Amino acid sequence: MSAQMNRQWRLAARPVGNIKESDFEMTEQPLVSLDEGQLLVRNLYLSLDPTNRIWVSEADSYLPPVGIGEVMRGIAIGVVEQSRDPQFKEGTNVQGMFGWQDYAVTDGAGLSVLPDTPAVPLTAYFGLFGHVGLTAYFGLLDIGKPQAGETLVVSAAAGATGSLVGQIGKIKGCRVVGIAGGAEKCRWLTEELGFDAAIDYKSGSVLDGLKQHCPAGVDVNFENVGGEILDAVLGVINNRARIVLCGLISQYNAVKPPPGPYHFGNILVRRARVEGFIVLDYLPRAAEAFADLGRWLTEGKIKYRVDEVAGLENAPQALNKLFEGKNVGKLVVKL
């Protein structure tokens, strides 16, 4: 019997600008037998996230860069196929940093066992009950501290995180304005998710849209994009505004470091606060968030979408959807 083969996407070159398929190389090798304490996980889903682009750049960041020749780092959900660790039974669904490959061999560090709840689709553990849910929940509530009656602006509002942030903002009593690309996304935000308004950055001036839809100014900005969009928002912030800096997707592909916002001085005169957010810091408090998010889901107050791409082989090109604004909701690859 020949050994089972494992396909792996390895980083072949540091991307310059947009990710090209040649920046990754697919290799294939046979699985080897497990050592004591190890597990073999067969990946079922990969999570694609804007931060993946940070991981492949050489910049000093919150995690070390993926090395050239290494398997691409990625959060994945899989099933334990073989176990030499009595803590983990075969057949258990697990989540971890299993990488862009068919199978991962792991010693169980940093791995989490997923609840056996058939009503919850596995991909929800990337989204509402995963890092995206934690990002939206703690980023907005812990850093943004929205108060009822305040105006919340969310960029990349039709993305996995942004769409949740806006809905949580509505639950907390805010006026919620989303910024997204295209009429269809904007319609989804206002007609299905309950946003008060949506600004289509592809069809006009974001600043004009903000002035129109935020008549009382902006108190909280959940920022996923940066660049010109953040600059427009900084132009209309109120005193004591809070800017949750969660992502700067507009500049992850930049070849030269882009300048910071031209309205930077408004942070001073408006006594505003800009604060960076990395979800890893909040993992110990996950239960808090999931309790609220689960209740809101049951009460019909939260909806989410999954954007599913089929096949490990399509992972590199699927990642670019995030930077081209082509996804709606949580982007995953189904293996």
Add this chain to the structure above:
Amino acid sequence: MSAQMNRQWRLAARPVGNIKESDFEMTEQPLVSLDEGQLLVRNLYLSLDPTNRIWVSEADSYLPPVGIGEVMRGIAIGVVEQSRDPQFKEGTNVQGMFGWQDYAVTDGAGLSVLPDTPAVPLTAYFGLFGHVGLTAYFGLLDIGKPQAGETLVVSAAAGATGSLVGQIGKIKGCRVVGIAGGAEKCRWLTEELGFDAAIDYKSGSVLDGLKQHCPAGVDVNFENVGGEILDAVLGVINNRARIVLCGLISQYNAVKPPPGPYHFGNILVRRARVEGFIVLDYLPRAAEAFADLGRWLTEGKIKYRVDEVAGLENAPQALNKLFEGKNVGKLVVKL
């Protein structure tokens, strides 16, 4: 008997770039008699502050712009020469927004009576016991929240605010590194004020200086300058760094809006916090600060300098000293 004349500096034009003397016009007019409830204050000292430049630009700010033709706004210390308000006796020293003129007529709103403490020079009520002291104290302690053992970097460190900030940082047990222009200022910081190190931005790379003098990175940045200096600091911040955005003096004279810092993305990956500070918000808590500052002064833990320019007629050109890095300590005009 002819009426007493009052010289007034009025804003003649919105400055473009550096302030020119022709942006102000000195007018002279006789004083008129007081109405019931009014005071006549003879100005003794004007406080010149970087924020004066903000007040004469047309940008939307934390105070309305000074109008063309209006007397230039300015904090001043004076003596009550005539009073038609029984609350204020003639001969009392007072501080208020009396403007760039020999005499101010005021109804007493926003005016504060200075303590009759001959040991304290009047100019200290602009500095240690005035808006500068409050700025340094609350900006550093309330926004920057320095902890013993952390590294604090202060820009414009030889200025009125910066020199106090660094000394308060030392009192709180921080490693304190100042950024200033010129060897003499740097020597003053390290040899007289007890800074651990000073970086002369005129004689080399600020980033290199920071790497050398902040071997454990930067935890708190008290920012008075912005531009390239802030950018260098953002390049070496630690996780959870706090940047107190108190001034952006490098860009107040800019003709076109300058870009924000190129290291803006580091705020995200380092989970840092950038927060704007305006001293007006802290006036109600002034007593708290002055109690500590007074004690530290008595204990010899704090020193300060006053940079005194003579003559109301020299106010406009003296203001430029702030932007040319030519002052050391608190800049005042003595009338």
